[in-house]
Amino acid sequence: MTEPSTYPSAPVELPMRTLLEPTPVEGCAGCVELANTRDRARAGGDLTTVSDCNVFLRRHPEGHS
Secondary structure (H helix, E strand, O other): OOOOOOOOOOOOOOOOOOOOOOOOOOOOHHHHHHHHHHHHHHHOOOHHHHHHHHHHHHOOOOOOO
16 A cells, blocks of 8 residues: 555645836936935845835835826
8 A cells, every 4th residue: 555645746836926126217316316225225135125115116206107
């Protein structure tokens, strides 16, 4: 007799979904500063600040949509 398996099949591997980063609006000093801060944070390995900058760019008070 064979040993019963504890799982029905091989695990499912899902693709990693990453959102596209927002881009700064040309001519907006606030957007440019957030993008620069994001770049410096990424270079320093501070991914929390990278994420925060992306949120701030998406919710920019000027509403450049």
